[in-house]
Amino acid sequence: MPPDAARRSDRSRLAILAAARDLVVEVGYPRVSIEAIARRAGVGKQTIYRWWPSKGAVVFDAVRALSEDEAGVITLPDTGDLEADLKTVLRATAVEFTDPTLSALLRALYAEIAVDPELATLYQEKVERPLTEAKLDRLRSAQRAGQFDPDADLALCLDFLYAPFTQRWLSRTGPLDDAYADALVEATLRAFAPTARG
Amino acid sequence: MPPDAARRSDRSRLAILAAARDLVVEVGYPRVSIEAIARRAGVGKQTIYRWWPSKGAVVFDAVRALSEDEAGVITLPDTGDLEADLKTVLRATAVEFTDPTLSALLRALYAEIAVDPELATLYQEKVERPLTEAKLDRLRSAQRAGQFDPDADLALCLDFLYAPFTQRWLSRTGPLDDAYADALVEATLRAFAPTARG
Structure with missing residues (x-):
């Protein structure tokens, strides 16, 4: 694609997701x-159908795009300090989930998703799995x-890190703040420390 | 209330909840x-309004009734062995959540609840809090x-025990079986063992 067309196409894609x-x-x-x-x-309807097969596919790509960098890649920080990196990520997630629009x-x-198994599968594939892979890495x-x-x-570790967070957010049982993010990371690391098992 | 009236009233209550x-x-x-x-x-509508102020109140009492014994009390087993007791409870919960009707x-x-904050508060009060109190005890x-x-x-411990379970059930990402129940209990106990902190 010539550069101008690529830029236009990129602008359309971002406008559609937003x-x-x-x-x-x-x-x-x-x-x-x-x-x-x-x-x-x-844009025209055909522009959307050229890139996405269904409404659900657009919407979930739009959600995933929030976690991607400019190249469309999801990665977690890796400074070598696991505890610090996980705290960085969970604190940032807390900020995101506290944003009223998001x-x-x-x-x-x-x-x-709770009542539509097909939508749950699509969410799984489009949003959950790419995020999970980045966390597992x-x-x-x-x-x-x-x-x-x-x-x-490792799947259980991710459950420990993220499920309490999601539940607190969904049921509004407490604040999603740095203290909560840190407590989740610390307890998870205690459960899965190299020396945690006899 | 004379015994017959009490029995009738009890029968009506159970019929309403079901x-x-x-x-x-x-x-x-x-x-x-x-x-x-x-x-x-x-029963007559007035019978329901005599006991409950709203539809939400009836429905959530109906949900809570599933965790109550005959006296209307919620308690967790206490044999003195925490790990065994928690596994008993989580395995039983797994069976309940696998029942298609429930x-x-x-x-x-x-x-x-996810989209209605008022309903979330009522659920909190009628179902979540009594169950949480029994678990905290x-x-x-x-x-x-x-x-x-x-x-x-202790609130964080309960999050660790139950939130991954609820999330797996809601998003259908894996089986709710004995193995998963046991793994949740074991990892939670590692995170909060008496010796887990330096």
Whole structure:
């Protein structure tokens, strides 16, 4: 693609993703349509269909884009200090989930996912899995560095780090602040320290 | 109340709670009405309003009733062995959440709670808090017995035990079986063992 066309195409893509996010917040996932996204983004419906097969695919790409860098890649910091890196990530996630617009977007999607198994699968594939892979990479690096139980069930570690956080956010049972982020990281590291098992 | 009237009243109460649960599964929380519950339970609307101020109050009492014994009390087993007791409770919870009818009921309520802060508060008060108190009692007893870090943040412990479980159930990312229940208990106990902190 010539540079100008590539820039235009990139601008369209970003406009579509932003429109999808805005519409979910404004009218709720069930009432969002490809047509409405196209209108809001100022592109033709066909432009959207060229890149995405369905409404759900656009919306979840829009969510995932929030965690990507400019090259479209998701990575976690790796300074060599696992505890510090995880605290950085969880504190940043806490800030994100406390943002009213993003929180409303994710809340609307969670409500749908809870009752729609197909949507749950799509969310899994588009958002959850790429994020999980990035997190697992960071834990594997810590295992290689001897900072983490080499036999730990890494999926369970991620559950420990993130599930309490998500639950607190969903049920509004307490603040998502630095102290909570740090406490989750510290307790998880105690559970999966290299020396934690007899 | 004379014994016969008390028995009748008890029967009505149980019929109302069962009707409320069935209706949420069948038509979804938003479409359940006090009238429909009364009709299904074979009682007058006034009978329901005598005991409950709102639809949400009936529905959440109906959910809580599933965790109560005959006297209306929620307690966790306390054999003196914390690990065994927690495994018993989490394995039983796994069986409950795998039951299709109960799972459908809770899923319908979670979807509403995620987007309705008032309903979230009512759920908190009617279901979550009594269950949490029973769980905290068991952990405090373990602290007194020296089986648990005396300085542990007990709310965080409960998050570790239950949030991964709830998340796995909500997003259908894996089986809720004995192995998972046991792994959650073991990792939580490692994180909050009496000797876990330097």
